[in-house]
Amino acid sequence: MRCALLAALSAATCLAQLQGVVDIHTHGAPDNRPRKLDVIEWARSAKASGMRAIVLKNHFAPTAQAAYLVRQIVPGIEVYAGFSLDRPVGGVNVAAVEQANIFTGNTLRIVWMPTFDSENNVKFAKSNGPFVSVSKNGRLLPEVIEVLKYLAKNNLVLATGHSTAEEDLLLVKEARALGVKQIVVTHPMSPTIHMTIPQMQEAVKMGAFIEFCAGQVMPGAAPAWRNNVKPYVDAIRAIGPEHAILSSDLGQPENPHPMEGWKLYLDMFRKAGLSNADIDRMAKTNPATLLGLK
Template structure:
């Protein structure tokens, strides 16, 4: 139900409920290699513990990435901040890889909640870097899927809500990276325009090619997003899965340009490739499509580094 309070309907099904009874084969570590992994940064690395069946915990994800030569990862969870977990992994886990966290503004953290952003910023270590607008609890996704459960709104009648504006201001104040989440294309662009005005320096268009229940943008909308300073996220599966998604992803990269795109794994579910294997599978598709080392280095290394405020290597 659109507009439902994030604290109402306590008995409503959650987004992750449907995953609980799925019976899938375990993931297999293929140990794939590619030169692009050396110094790569994965900005979208799912992990356990989670309410989904994840194959690897955060410590294992970091260790696997380090063994394959990645420079860094961002731990992603739809339901809780991961800055504190990044601190623990850095202190007690893999020592030779940069580990960062983030925050997704879905219902478990209170939705569009400025206090959740403030907490992430102040979590021990200061390793929170990315704030995602609502994802699986966004008003857009829930409406599209015809679900009746708590939702998070970012705007009303085309106007951003006061709490959305406050979150954007906090992102600017603390030098964080804004990611658009699973809102409508129009909402994403409105958020980005406002963010640019308020001084946000780094913006991600969250996987805008995965399907209409997410932020599914046209080429023209993607170009506007890039012109606003955004970087277009191309998730690995978009490339290594056969069919229309791959064709469209290659078209987007060629049209928008590798300078404004980056590749993330968005992996971690049980039964899917591990993060490093997923990145290699994507890189192989790009190489076969004619993209060279310069473009791959931009999309796997340099652009992710910029989005974290890190110097290029």
């Protein structure tokens, strides 16, 4: 009886913890690599946990079709699409964004600059493969400017992808100048990007949110980061929680189920001394603002 009561209590705590969470970075099948669960299961479990919204991300294919279908199958949770400007969609290619944006349901919210195919990521991985550039000699390329103009005009979110920290700052500055309202610097503390705290502060001053992903600190992560949110907490304290977004970036088979991962992640911040109000701001309010949710 006691066990049942405890189980019920912990389930209730879990629900309360994730109630209203908006996850801007979810990886579900179908994909070109194994995923822990598919996008329908993602939406069902997020809804069951009380989450408010999820954004479907794929590095190599648009998710507008999937988002529309998931909305039909799993009503009761907001599901949005993302678009990542990697090689299979022609790289930084405004025509592809335009099409994704007018697909049935108007599900598109976030456009990521190139991720795994970005010049930075390919060079970081010491691969000789082809890549997609966003800048040359310290200036953004014309096709990037074209996409930024489209995002501004259509009220879409810019995410900086796996560009270098310097490119991230160029992107934020130019996007603001061109009228993009909502910008998020994609997981800048990942080893590929390695943005410094002063650079994050600069991005924040220009109006960007800074994203901190659970995937990087899960039990299956690299030893230096495993179960360790201290570097995140230091950065969050330096920039202010009002400028930070927590997301999962989960879905990898080696990581916990995303809802379990979210619980672990939020507990890590609580143990590190962040208040529930700050955590709610970063996991609920700020991502909702980014996506323009009412």
